[in-house]
Amino acid sequence: MRAHPMVGDSLLAAALFTVDVLIFLLEDLPMPAWYVTVPLDLLLVLPLVIRRRHPLWSAYLVLLFALPPNLLRLGLAAVFCTAIAIYTVVVYAGRKQGAIYAVASMATHLLAEFVMAEPDWVANAVTVTLIFVLCWVLGEYVGARRAYHAELEARLHLLETERGQAARIAVAEERGRIARELHDVVAHAVSVIVVQADGASYMIRSNPELAERAVQTISETGRGALAELRRLLDLLRGEGRSGEPRVPQPDAATLAELAERVRGAGVPVHLEVDGELNDLPAGVSLGVYRIVQESLTNTLKHAGPGASATVRVRQAADTVEIEVTDDGGNSGALVAAGESTEVPGGNGLIGMRERAHVFGGTIEVGPAPGGGWRVRASLPVRLAP
Structure with missing residues (x-):
């Protein structure tokens, strides 16, 4: 219906037209000949085909073409087409336009009932009024939901834009x-x-x-x-050096000091170093330190109480492999059981990936098989000249 609105509305118009034709053929009611009834019914239902593309044009054409069927008592299409038109105007054109159209429709139908002066015209007028009121309420509800969804989509789009800007x-x-x-x-x-x-x-x-x-x-x-x-x-982005104090840059050889500081913060850290890290290029050594530092920081921030971490750094022939895992503390059992837990990341995760990629390395971040979190990175030992 949303992808092809005219197709759905055409089916609706055909259904109302068919109902009126069946009433003409099967019911023994005083009606004009078929060459009067069928064209009038056809003119009445045709504006429904464009009701969502041109709601006001469709509604007022229905109001115009509904007057002869009302006076001649030609089936039910006049009432139901007008009710659908009221709903359409409220949803697609707004409450003000819907109120104007609803008053005009009720006045037209009440005038037709008064002119015909049938014995049950009061009951007919009440029934038509209730149908119109029901369609008005339904239109208000659907219109409010459409406005809510539109606002929600706009906010989600804004949040996605802000998230992208924050990442950049x-x-x-x-x-x-x-x-x-x-x-x-x-x-x-x-x-x-x-x-x-x-x-x-x-x-x-x-x-x-x-x-x-x-x-x-x-x-x-x-x-x-x-x-x-x-x-x-x-x-480089052409920025000058900020006023930050100049301090010696850390490197892979100071991982023991980093692990000791994290232990002092309350997270037991087991450090395993395989190979001589003093021979690493200064930039790669600094990258190793920063990746381990950010991983342990995420453990401090996101792991549950009682968490512990293991840091393994191994230098191979051409690469240095880094693996930082934590058991998740009390939240590790939730991960193992399949329940969700808070995922570390954000700007720190972006920074780790950017640092690994700038040296031509790789990094993988995700839940550990037994619970907790794992960061695995691989950096080249020697940079290409």
Whole structure:
């Protein structure tokens, strides 16, 4: 009906027309000949076909064409078409237009009953009035529901727009923070290159072997800095450095301190480190730290009382694997039983994904099989030059 309104309204008009024709054929009532009755009934029901596309035009055409059938007592289509028209005007044109049309319709039908002066005209007038009032009330109800649904859809659209804007803002803020951190990493690399170059220039004649090691360090540091600088240029948005205090950037080697701080906040953390994390590039090491930090923060905020967490960091040949799981505390049993629990995420989850993707890594976030929550990430150990 909503996709093809004229088809549904055509069926409604055909049904009313058929009822009136059957009354003409089967009932022994004093009516004009068929060549008068059928055209009048057809003219009466045809405006219903356009009632939802042009509600006012349809309604007033029904009011005009209903007068002869009312006077000639041609079946039931005149009353029911007018009642449908009242409902249509209230729903699609508004309460004011519906009130005007309802008064005009009732006046027309009451005038026809008075002119015909039949013995039961009072009962007929009361019945018609009740039908019209019922259609008015139904139109009010449906119109109110349509307005409510329209407002609800508008609010949902606004919420979706605001959510999308909040996500974009969160991504921009996280990228800005990553850019500032990478800037510090590159500045550190340049400082190392300068110090090593000065040392090599002094040792090139007196200690060539030491000078050679310094040059190798310069080469490795420069390659790493170029890779991170290329990502920095992709992330920068032209913002100047804010007034935030300059503090040493954390890295994967300080995960033990992070775990200790979370334990002090009340969540037992078991830390397992497999491999030498001191050899990671500074940007990757910082990414490992931030992902673990955000995962443990989500455990603090969203896990139930008595929750505990496990952090596993393993360095393979080309990647560093990160897995942070928590048992969900008291809410872990609900997850295992299939009941819903609060899902961590929001801007923090967006930030973790953005941080993993900026280094060419992957991240998976979701419920753990036995209950609780799990974050798994994989970052490349060496950045492509």
